[in-house]
Amino acid sequence: MDKNTVTGLVLIVAIIIGFGIFNSKQAAKYNEEKRVQDSISHVREINSRQELLLTDSLNTLTGDTLQPTVDTVLQAVIQKDEEFYTIENDLLKLTLTNIGGRIYSAELKGFFTYSKKPLILFSGKDNDFSFEFYANQAVSTSKMAFEPAVNETQIVMNETDTVISFPLRLALGNGYIEYVYKIRQGSYLVDLDVHFVGLQDYIEKRETSMGLRWTMNSPQQEKGFSNENNYTDLAYRFPDETSIEKLSGRSAEKSEKLRSVKINWIAYKQQFFSAILINKNNFDGAELSFKTYNERNIDSLVKRFETYTTVPYNSMVANQDYALSFYLGTNHYNTLHSYELKFEKLVPISWIGIDGLINKYIIIPVFNFFENFISNYGIIILILTVLIKLIIFPFTRKSYVSMAKMRLLKPEIDKIAAKYPKKEDAMKKQQETMALYKKNGASMFGGCLPMLLQFPILIAMFRFFPSSFELRQKAFLWADDLSGFDSVLNLPFSIPFYGDHVSLFALLMAISMFFYTKITMSSQSQSQNSMPGMKFMSLYFMPVMMLCFCNNFSSGLSYYYLLSNMITIGQMWFIRKYIVKDEDLLRKMQEHAKQPIKKSKFQMKLEEMQRQQQQLQQKNKRKR
DSSP states (O other), X not given: OOHHHHHHHHHHHHXXXXXXXXXXXXXXXXXXXXXXXXXXXXXXXXXHHHHHHHHHHHHXXXXXXXXXXXXXXXXXXXXXXXXXXXXXXXXEEEEEESBTXXXXXXXXXXXXXXXXXXXXXXXXXXXXXEXXXXXXXXXXXXXXXXXXXXXXXXXXXXXXXXXXXXXXXXXXXXXXXXXEEEEETTOOEEEEEEEEESOTTTSOTTOXXXXXXXXXXXXXXXXXXXXXXXXXXXXXXXXXXXXXXXXOOSSSEEEEEEEEEEEEEEEEEOSSEEEEEEEEEEEEEEEEEEEEOOTTOTTOEEEEEEEEEEEEOOTTOSEEEEEEEEEEEEOOHHHHHTTSSSGGGGSOOOSSSHHHHHIIIIIHHHHHHHHTTOOOHHHHHHHHHHHHHHHTHHHHXXXXXXXXXXXXXXXXXXXXXXXXXXXXXHHHHHHHHHHHHHHHTOOTTTTHHHHHHHHHHHHHHHHHHHHXXXXXXXXXXXXXXXXXXXXXXXXXXXXXXXXXXXXXXXXXXXXXXXXXXXXXHHTSOGGGGOSTTHHHIIIIIHHHHHHHHHTTSOHHHHHHHHHHHHHHHHHHHHIIIIIOOHHHHHHHHHHHXXXXXXXXXXXXXXXXXXXXHHHHHHHHHHHO
16 A cells, blocks of 8 residues: 555545534534524414414304314224234235224345344334324324224225235214225335325314324344444435435434425335335425434334325315325345335445446446356355456556556665755755656556546445345355354453454454555555655554454455455566566666657646746745
8 A cells, every 4th residue: 555545545534534523513503503493483383273272262162163073083983902904915014003004014024133033124003104184183093993994794805916905994974084005916015095085074174284194113133233223214305306315324313304395205214124105296395303222222223213294185175095105125226226216226335426336337237147146145255356356457557567666766766865965955856856757657646546446446345235235144154144244252341443342354354454555565665655654554553443444344345355455465466476577667667768758738837837936946045
């Protein structure tokens, strides 16, 4: 790892830290503004409710009440026992409850948690899906008892062309609310057709929208709470947008209010599975929030998500219909992409843009291709790494040649340094050094461009492995799950920034990085390693930092970096032994030095600026 590479890495770290400090200040400012706006909204809401209650009291005195009495109707549907019903296809097993008419639990068939239990996307009474409106009082369907729509004494469950339909109905006087759940074979999509029928005499005339509340507890499914929590997000998409927005972050709680906007879908994303609520006609704004649970909570929960949104309602129309859907399935990139709703954007394969293109059009297709022939994912990663290294081999060779030229020119550079020992002669020393490089066809930045071209691939791999559904629960050697960390030793204590276990892949990766850096430094000139602290930073600090970072990360990623370092070491040995020998390279440099030097316009302009600067320094020196 040369000076330019390390300098670039240090600059990247500095930029990230600086951005974090700036972002925290902006977040504090935003939270304060949000607190003020929430306070104002809260006061307005209280005033609105008081005004509404006053109007209802006047209506009661004048005899203008809703007919029949809403309280009587509501009491009839609240005080009932809970009952459960099951519908399923080849991918999903859904348990419905009559209380609220919602999906009580969603099981994904064929998948298991890290602890070998059936994979339940969500389950329990703490999850909610309900409509909210005003009918002489605030009404929520979450506590009301629905009943299956019946034909004589049989529950209607029609199966036509692999479509299973199950209706639940909430009777309110002469009208009703009906949920019709529909699932199809081979699909993670659950259609939910909602019908409000004949409720114009019950729902407040002034209502122009219907509230919809959706809350869900996200259980821990994978190995390592911290890693899973980092990839558990709340996301949403605006209609016709190719990108998505995320309400995520490492904060314990976060919320956001979206007003006067349309939202196509809202996703509660886990690391490898998602629950997505879709409205074909879009939602009217939303209030979104999440809360992160303590790592050691007894229910093994990661985050709690909550959404309050609205859909339009016309009190003058007897029947109101809403076409909603749930996606309850995997975060497999191609599966998400097949629904053509930009669900695949939930998979974090991109950070700087070009890395996403590399993952989308190269890494994922190649990975999926080898899946058809090879069942061992460790072998697939090995083949993928070899292919990548073969593709970038010309850049590796160019980088080595550049470093070798600098090393061979070391004696000449030392002579120039001895010729101009004074500080005021720094410009002359630089000019002669640059002329020497130009004459011999060398460049200080010759190894920088190859590293720059390899950087997007490095980032692409960093994004691919932790979020790759293909690696979930795939074992290799001592690692029982390539998507999580491997552990060969559990410590009785936790080391700050490291953890409470020893990842062997991370340890081997750090050792390989140490030797790769050591070999690279031996190929460089002494001047390239002369910056104070450069050797310590490259040789010791970076491997230790990567060891701490990767100890709790995907073992597949550590394994890839290990292979990448080992193959690069082998390539450098091969290049030096058989392709670029020092004596041959020195002879080519000497032949190049005999040729006339052609200066570019940029170089001529640069030399002119240097001469002007030198003259200015001499002029200032005479004045003193």
